[in-house]
């Protein structure tokens with residue numbers, strides 16, 4: 001070593017890439033790129049979005065996700081920042097308050113509570129599918145993957161049926177604006193939605209009902225503060241965390257079933273296999289590609305020193321393709337019974353509270369769509385383009401099928 | 405024989421155990437984890453250790469024969 005002043009701890013040579021998960025080109029084949037990078041450079045660096053690190057290996061991602069003392073969620077969980085009106089509770093809180101907020105929501109998300117929503121969800125899904133099944137062609141994102149999660153959240157929160165259309169219009173408006181990077185329009189719809197949720201929460205304070213919004217409006221705890229800002233943050237988070245993610249989850253599942261027609265036939269009579277297809281789809285194309293933490297104290301990850309204030313993206317999607325954990329990770333294979341559990345729903349304290357609901361929606365959509373449209377295929381000349389950034393899933397899924 | 409126990413005072417219901425070892429743990433209606441089996445079969449011991457190691461609140465106890473369950 002010639003000159004110690006130029007020596008560096010970071011093996012710069014093995015990490016030449018300036019990583020950006022939001023780059024539309026890189027995003028089209030992100031797992032191809034990561035299969036190389038994960039081996040030579042476990043902790044990637046990006047100079048965009050104010051500078052950030054990105055963890056690519058399963059062991060590093062799970063360790064960081066379970067270590068709130070070094071990696072906090074308090075300063076936001078996205079790279080780039082989303083710019084939401086208020087903090088998202090419980091996600092952007094740490095222990096010790098985190099558990100009190102989470103506990104307030106928990107009763108609505110237990111397997112039993114979620115299963116009780118099943119019949120209502122099925123009714124909504126059947127309605128949607130029957131509206132287009134006779135047509136012989138559809139964009140499955142627009143017709144089914146898009147609307148269902150939004151309606152389910154309306155059901156869960158306890159919105160009146162006649163308010164769903166407004167609610168959906170704003171959520172859609174927000175979503176399509178963010179797809180094309182139109183921040184002004186996005187902010188416009190986000191503000192409308194926010195005002196709407198605030199009004200609903202306020203109404204539940206004086207007129208309690210038997211719904212999640214009432215719990216959000218009235219929850220109290222000796223150990224944690226339930227201010228109005230916290231309450232609005234909870235309502236906001238349910239919407240933000242439960243909508244886009246599930247749209248992408250359903251979209252990718254329908255895509256993988258289309259690309260594996262033999263599997264698609266077999267899942268119709270094998271509920272357990274459908275369960276594995278859902279899990280494999282979540283692993284293979286994780287809807288939440290990655291979420292961020294902020295470093296609070298010096299910490300080392302796979303040879304890279306991280307410093308207080310550094311942003312770190314925990315790439316759940318990349319962890320789910322780590323060959324150290326998943327043999328043949330680049331192969332979609334729902335028949336493998338030896339796949340260990342994936343971390344598409346995160347890891348540790350902030351693990352998705354909505355996982356059972358998301359799985360139920362995916363299952364009902366698959367069952368009811370395949371019962372009526374068993375053999376859809378990609379429309380002639382169409383290609384599948386992926387949404388990039390925070391949430392990954394097909395932008396559109398234009399398909400055709402034979403109508404008797 | 406190996407048994408699993410969940411300390412109900414410590415468990416905060418993050419369901420990490422159910423995700424890592426669905427055959428061994430499930431959340432009850434209070435959102436607290438409950439072991440699903442008594443003696444843990446040998447092929448699930450790795451999953452049990454994985455769950456115990458990664459429980460964010462260290463609420464899972466792995467008890468071997470003779471220990472008080």
Ligand code: HEM
Pocket residue numbers: 065073077089090091092102153156237238241242243245246249250286287288291292316343344345346347349350351352353354355357358
């Ligand atoms: C396929 C669909 C879904 C995926 C892939 C998904 C993924 C995730 C992930 C990765 C996290 C961890 C966040 C982090 O580590 O920073 C998370 C947290 C969360 N999710 Fe989901 N999610 C989905 C559906 C839902 C639904 C349907 C709801 C509710 C209606 C929901 C509500 C939440 C909430 C409230 C949190 C924060 C939990 C906490 O901070 O304790 N998610 N989700």
Ligand code: SF4
Pocket residue numbers: 410414415416417418419420421422429436437458459460461462463464
């Ligand atoms: S991982 Fe730990 S805290 Fe979470 S449910 Fe299981 S036992 Fe409880």
